[in-house]
Amino acid sequence: xxxxxxxxxxxxxxxxxxxxxxxxxxxxxxxxxxxxxxxxxxxxxxxxxxxxxxxxxxxxxxxxxxxxxxxxxxxxxxxxxxxxxxxxxxxxxxxxxxxxxxxxxxxxxxxxxxxxxxxxxxxxxxxxxxxxxxxxxx
Numbered sequence: 001x002x003x004x005x006x007x008x009x010x011x012x013x014x015x016x017x018x019x020x021x022x023x024x025x026x027x028x029x030x031x032x033x034x035x036x037x038x039x040x041x042x043x044x045x046x047x048x049x050x051x052x053x054x055x056x057x058x059x060x061x062x063x064x065x066x067x068x069x070x071x072x073x074x075x076x077x078x079x080x081x082x083x084x085x086x087x088x089x090x091x092x093x094x095x096x097x098x099x100x101x102x103x104x105x106x107x108x109x110x111x112x113x114x115x116x117x118x119x120x121x122x123x124x125x126x127x128x129x130x131x132x133x134x135x136x137x138x
Contacts, residue, residue: 051129051130053122054126054127054128057126057130058131061116061119066112068080082131083132083133095116095124095131096113096124097109097110097113097114
């Protein structure tokens with residue numbers, strides 16, 4: 001009898017874990033901006049040559065694995081308003097995990113950002129131009 005109850009309890013626990021996982025995934029991937037943040041429309045970002053190249057670099061480097069813009073990509077770290085929040089030099093430091101910000105990043109994030117330090121300078125500047133153009137919509 002105890003074995004029957006133990007199996008039933010184990011089964012219910014498994015079902016509860018699966019349901020909670022599904023609920024968490026739905027909430028995390030809803031695409032809604034974080035509370036207090038306004039989503040930026042990518043269409044509102046100018047399409048000047050360096051910005052267009054920066055958008056391409058963003059895609060080529062698969063930045064959306066860790067970041068989102070306009071609800072597209074990983075919602076954990078949205079970039080929608082970084083143009084309002086950071087200077088071009090600060091954006092550069094965040095992209096390449098520069099010495100100025102290493103103290104606030106985990107080692108895992110620093111390791112993940114190492115390849116970005118080797119982006120050709122022109123592409124890095126274009127990416128910074130693209131990110132700097134991301135502004136909060138009124």
